[in-house]
Amino acid sequence: MNDDRVLEVDNLQVSFSLGGGQTLRAVKGVSFHIGRGETLALVGESGSGKSVTAMTIMRLAEYDGARLAGGSIRMRLAGGEVVDLARLPQKRMQSVRGSDISMVFQDPMASLNPVFSIGFQIGEAIMRHQGKSAAEARTIALNALKLVRVPEAEKRLDQYPHHLSGGMRQRVMIAMALCCRPSLMILDEPTTALDVTIQAQILDLVRALQREIGMSVLFITHDMGVVAEMADRICVMLKGEIVETGTVYEVFETPLHAYTRSLLAAVPRLGSMADKDEPERFPLVELRDDPGLAGTRDAVRVEAVPA
Ligand SMILES: Nc1ncnc2c1ncn2[C@@H]1O[C@H](COP(=O)(O)OP(=O)(O)OP(=O)(O)O)[C@@H](O)[C@H]1O
Numbered sequence: 001m002n003d004d005r006v007l008e009v010d011n012l013q014v015s016f017s018l019g020g021g022q023t024l025r026a027v028k029g030v031s032f033h034i035g036r037g038e039t040l041a042l043v044g045e046s047g048s049g050k051s052v053t054a055m056t057i058m059r060l061a062e063y064d065g066a067r068l069a070g071g072s073i074r075m076r077l078a079g080g081e082v083v084d085l086a087r088l089p090q091k092r093m094q095s096v097r098g099s100d101i102s103m104v105f106q107d108p109m110a111s112l113n114p115v116f117s118i119g120f121q122i123g124e125a126i127m128r129h130q131g132k133s134a135a136e137a138r139t140i141a142l143n144a145l146k147l148v149r150v151p152e153a154e155k156r157l158d159q160y161p162h163h164l165s166g167g168m169r170q171r172v173m174i175a176m177a178l179c180c181r182p183s184l185m186i187l188d189e190p191t192t193a194l195d196v197t198i199q200a201q202i203l204d205l206v207r208a209l210q211r212e213i214g215m216s217v218l219f220i221t222h223d224m225g226v227v228a229e230m231a232d233r234i235c236v237m238l239k240g241e242i243v244e245t246g247t248v249y250e251v252f253e254t255p256l257h258a259y260t261r262s263l264l265a266a267v268p269r270l271g272s273m274a275d276k277d278e279p280e281r282f283p284l285v286e287l288r289d290d291p292g293l294a295g296t297r298d299a300v301r302v303e304a305v306p307a
Contacts, residue, residue, distance in 0.1 A: 001074050001082050006183050006216045007034040007057070012071035012086075014049075014056050026052040026066070028240040034184065039210065039217040041227040041248075043263060044237035050220045053237075054186050057218075058103055059085060059093045075100065078183060098129045102177035106189040108169035112161040118145075119157030122176050129180050144175035147212075148205060167198035174205065181213065188220040203229055224267045228252065236260045 014027035055061035073085040123137035145153035191199035
């Protein structure tokens with residue numbers, strides 16, 4: 001693996017048994033890499049396989065019944081060792097999760113335990129992953145809350161999730177994910193449940209943190225507007241496959257795949273809003289129903305292979 005990469009996913013295949021001998025192939029041979037300090041956006045509509053890909057990298061998908069049917073997930077750990085996460089025993093993965101990679105989910109309420117204080121929940125993760133005492137963990141938790149710009153951080157430590165707004169809860173989740181200074185953070189639709197202003201604040205925060213800490217980010221979204229804000233490179237997923245990949249500039253300037261064009265057409269533009277109530281939208285359903293489109297790979301942008 002090149003020195004400048006933290007993650008290399010190669011030909012990843014994930015399936016679910018649906019009973020009655022039926023198998024759903026949720027991820028069909030997906031390959032991508034993420035460089036140090038880089039943000040890669042995995043884009044596609046609901047059901048395209050983005051979350052299953054992320055959960056497989058975390059090795060959490062198997063707890064939902066997923067089967068890792070093939071491929072490799074090579075990751076450079078903090079000490080420099082390169083391991084194939086697809087083949088690590090779960091016991092070892094427990095230490096990789098939260099120390100080398102962490103994940104922030106869409107709904108912070110589902111990730112936070114309502115009966116424990118914020119300080120306890122962040123502290124518990126720090127004690128588990130870093131072997132710190134309760135007092136040390138509280139200090140680290142406090143600093144993490146300050147890092148994610150939570151006002152009155154000291155007071156927040158003793159509050160419970162229901163005391164916080166949705167945006168604040170998502171900041172707490174990001175703080176928790178940052179505590180162990182992971183080299184890769186996966187954010188799965190982190191702002192979808194938030195209103196637009198709070199969404200913009202959280203996106204700004206992630207960008208600022210990335211500059212401060214230098215971590216790599218895998219950003220999962222269905223929103224090309226968010227991609228334009230956040231990402232260096234994009235992988236577009238459709239029905240379990242990556243149908244197009246490139247830099248943000250390349251993909252926005254010259255989208256090669258019809259599905260990518262449909263995603264771009266769904267981004268409201270000032271011009272198209274001028275004389276209509278609704279932004280223009282590409283007829284996505286018709287496109288997806290076109291049998292010629294599914295799995296089309298001729299539009300895949302071939303990335304230069306470094307010498
Ligand atoms: N536990 C599960 N059992 C069976 N099928 C599943 C399970 N989890 C996901 N799937 C299926 O895998 C496919 C990919 O789902 P995935 O959640 O990765 O999509 P997604 O692109 O992340 O969409 P969303 O943004 O809605 O989560 C879908 O067809 C979904 O129904």
